[in-house]
Amino acid sequence: SFVAWVPSQQSLAFINEGTAKTTTTWIAGPARLGDDAPAGRVSAAIAGTDTSLHVAYLTDDGALWHASRLAGKWQRAHVVVVPKQAPGNSLAIARWNGGVAIAFDDRNSGRIGFAHRPASLQPGADWTLEWIEPPKQPAQIDFAGRLAISAFQSKIALATYDRIGRDLYVATRNNGKWSAVVVAGRNTATSEDTTDAGMPCAMTR
Numbered sequence: 001s002f003v004a005w006v007p008s009q010q011s012l013a014f015i016n017e018g019t020a021k022t023t024t025t026w027i028a029g030p031a032r033l034g035d036d037a038p039a040g041r042v043s044a045a046i047a048g049t050d051t052s053l054h055v056a057y058l059t060d061d062g063a064l065w066h067a068s069r070l071a072g073k074w075q076r077a078h079v080v081v082v083p084k085q086a087p088g089n090s091l092a093i094a095r096w097n098g099g100v101a102i103a104f105d106d107r108n109s110g111r112i113g114f115a116h117r118p119a120s121l122q123p124g125a126d127w128t129l130e131w132i133e134p135p136k137q138p139a140q141i142d143f144a145g146r147l148a149i150s151a152f153q154s155k156i157a158l159a160t161y162d163r164i165g166r167d168l169y170v171a172t173r174n175n176g177k178w179s180a181v182v183v184a185g186r187n188t189a190t191s192e193d194t195t196d197a198g199m200p201c202a203m204t205r
Contacts, residue, residue, distance in 0.1 A: 003045045012040025027067050037061040044091040056093040056102045079115050092149040132171050132178040
């Protein structure tokens, strides 16, 4: 089974390849009854050990959504409106503290957004939104390259690529506060640009 963007329908689909037949469920977009805006061109998904599936996706009008498949049924929740200045925003998703965490880039401010939801995962559960401030002015940094996320118990970290400085950043969260540092691409002591590093990036615990 997998999640896929279907260009002909401008929609996001869940393709379930069963033993008897393959079925398609429309998660979002015009192919799903009631949706208007194209959705799912940018998405990220993660499967849980409890057979659940969680998908973060953007609509073309700039909304970030979370869809979850629990016990064979899909539920959707609006997370936040992402200011849209250019297509191709990056997303990353992880299971964290029994709930779900989503990272996304905000090209308007140059920041990384971090939204998380508690373990209940039920419709109506509130999302908490945090921002990872860039270490440079927004005009000097562009985190719209790639995002990767890794979570373990209460710990969580992000990796992202700055397309202007050509550097790989890692951001960590301690006591509810985020800090980001360059880990490759630039000598932080001398500011010497050593090489282009960090795109794409991946993380694991």
